Amino acid sequence: MRPFELTAPTTLDAALAGGGTFLAGGTTLVDLMKLNVLTPPRVTDINRIPLRGIETADGLRFGALERMADVAAHPGVYPAISRALLLSASQQIRNMASIGGNLLQRTRCSYFRDVAVPCNKREPGSGCPAVEGANRMHAVLGTSDACVATHASDVAVALVALDAELALAGRAGSRVVELAEFYREPGETPEVENDLRPGELITEVRVPRLDWAANSTYVKVRDRQSYEFALCSAAVALDVRDGRIADARVAAGGVGTVPWRLPRVEAALRGAPVDPAAFETAAALAAEGVRPLSANGFKARLLPRTIVRALLELTEGDR
Structure with missing residues (x-):
């Protein structure tokens, strides 16, 4: 792992102003930093920011820093969401990983995670060995000649089915996007995986009421x-x-x-x-x-x- 600067702001405004790569549970980011797939010079720990809470009065709303285990166990969460979370990972990971981080996790494609081989997600224009290589786990829908990696999140599938939205915050202000429109198919730019703009972070997940x-x-x-x-x-x-x-x-x-x-x-x-x-x-x-x-x-x-x-x-x- 390469040296980096670590900060831990206590407010959303301070985190957005400071920039850097945001760290929540760390179950994806830290792994990729150890592999040198990601080498951010500045990491901003956002765990002290008040982005928690689960509300079920009119649909579902939960803060981006809510842990997967806590959302899965909440009695007001729809079964598809709860079950997707429970089947996502081990109990230890569910206790650490945040909802926002889970939705932003990177692909588990072995070529992406190996810096010794080409990968268009990691190095645009370098190629996609999975197209002709070891591809049993890879995608059959939404692929392109540039990338065939699957999206790794389980709970994102349940949330897309239930018309979930994301609340996003950045230095330019706040906005709400449909989760289904947030993700990007690879096309010719597989390094662009979603609609998250530079310096933005997910603050809340919202699921409309559907009895x-x-x-x-x-x-x-x-x-x-x-x-x-x-x-x-x-x-x-x-x-x-x-x-x-x-x-x-x-x-x-x-x-x-x-x-x-x-x-x-x-x-x-x-x-x-x-x-x-x-x-x-x-x-x-x-x-x-x-x-x-x-x-x-x-x-x-x-x-x-x-x-x-x-x-x-x-x-x-x-x-």
């Missing part, structure tokens, strides 16, 4: 049940009335370069009967547009199956 989101879940398929990143995941919320689906929210993870909302699947589910055949028909639409690589073609089949598994879980008592 039927109490009937939601997050299914994560991975190589092992212990701490592991998703091969494929699905966040699903259903409004079921009289044996039919009145409304639905569906998003997928582990398959896209960003958390992948699936509006065509949602549209196909609306009005459909609570029936496995209807679920399979709707879920098949999730695989449209996939671009499989040499070692991850199985994800095109796994994605619809994961969605069907989530749908069956949510409707077990309605069939």
